[in-house]
Amino acid sequence: MTAVNPVAKLAASLLLSALLIVTIDWVSAAVALALESILFVWAGFTPRAFFRRTLAIWIAAPLAGVTTLLYGVASGTSYVEFWLVHVTDGSIALAIATTLRILAVGLPAVVLFATIDPTDLADGLAQVWHLPSRFVLGALAGMRLIGLFLDDWRQLELARRARGLGDRGRLRRFAGQAFALLVLSIRRGSKLATAMEARGFGGTATRTWARESVFGAGDWMLVAAGVSIGAVALAVSIATGSINFIIG
Numbered sequence: 001m002t003a004v005n006p007v008a009k010l011a012a013s014l015l016l017s018a019l020l021i022v023t024i025d026w027v028s029a030a031v032a033l034a035l036e037s038i039l040f041v042w043a044g045f046t047p048r049a050f051f052r053r054t055l056a057i058w059i060a061a062p063l064a065g066v067t068t069l070l071y072g073v074a075s076g077t078s079y080v081e082f083w084l085v086h087v088t089d090g091s092i093a094l095a096i097a098t099t100l101r102i103l104a105v106g107l108p109a110v111v112l113f114a115t116i117d118p119t120d121l122a123d124g125l126a127q128v129w130h131l132p133s134r135f136v137l138g139a140l141a142g143m144r145l146i147g148l149f150l151d152d153w154r155q156l157e158l159a160r161r162a163r164g165l166g167d168r169g170r171l172r173r174f175a176g177q178a179f180a181l182l183v184l185s186i187r188r189g190s191k192l193a194t195a196m197e198a199r200g201f202g203g204t205a206t207r208t209w210a211r212e213s214v215f216g217a218g219d220w221m222l223v224a225a226g227v228s229i230g231a232v233a234l235a236v237s238i239a240t241g242s243i244n245f246i247i248g
Contacts, residue, residue, distance in 0.1 A: 007124035008219035009112040012226030017105050019230025025244045026093065028237035029100035035229045036108050043111050053114050057106040065099035097244075104233075108226075118143040123213040133207040141192055148188075149181065156180050 020032055040050065051058070069091050076089025122140040125131045156177050196202065237243040 003218065004222055005124050005128065005213060005215050005219045006116040006121040007128045007213070007215065008222045009116060010121070010124075012223045013109045013112050015223065016108060016226040016230045019227070019234060020101065020105055021246065022234065023237060023243045023245050024094070024097050024101060025237055025242045026097040026100050027240050027242040028233040029097060029104045031236045032104040032229050032233035033100060033107075035232065036104065039225065040107075040111060044115070045111070050111070054107055054110050057103060057110060061099045061102040061106070064102055065095040068098045069095035120211075120213070123209055123211055124215075126207075127209060127213040128215050134202055137196070137201050141196065142189075145185075145188065145192070149185070152181055152184055153177065156184075 016032075020028065043050070045053070069087060070085045072086075072088075072091030072094045074086045074088045074090060078086065078088045080087040118140055122136050125139075126133055126136045160173065160177065234243070
């Protein structure tokens with residue numbers, strides 16, 4: 001999976017998501033999730049690493065399903081009704097479809113993006129998709145700085161504890177650290193922008209790239225796999241009569 005061009009991973013994820021969000025029904029989502037599960041085997045992750053990286057998706061999907069179950073559109077037989085809570089056949093079906101939909105869209109996105117190197121992605125965006133180099137390099141610099149946020153947060157926490165400010169008031173401490181991190185990020189971003197301008201990254205001249213980004217047959221196969229999964233899921237949903245278009 002690491003040998004695949006990052007642009008192909010991005011395209012496959014976007015195309016698959018575009019096809020799956022056309023309808024919201026449990027059949028298409030279940031079919032897509034089943035087909036994706038076969039491809040996850042070749043992602044190169046151990047089961048522990050896979051669930052650790054996708055933990056947020058496994059938590060968000062059931063929470064969204066429960067919310068839809070309690071406050072979704074009421075239709076069919078009513079089972080529970082209390083104030084704003086209304087559990088019916090329609091809300092149950094919608095909750096199942098929502099949960100499966102989030103898993104079907106979120107899991108492949110996380111798996112694909114987890115194996116993307118930011119520099120390789122920037123090379124692909126500039127050389128394959130021919131996006132403006134100024135935009136690509138600015139995005140790359142921003143992505144590189146994201147990894148520093150956690151270290152900055154830890155340093156701020158240790159500094160506040162050393163000054164006796166981090167022993168009580170968790171909410172107030174969090175707000176103070178968040179504001180300090182925002183100020184630090186703005187200052188660092190300004191310095192980085194100045195440094196990049198001084199080194200000619202903001203120029204209009206044609207830029208060369210140290211590494212060539214190649215879009216080969218394997219990349220086209222990944223994009224085709226993403227489109228095929230979405231198309232098969234929609235076809236099965238239409239054949240079973242369970243398709244439920246979001247628009248119209």
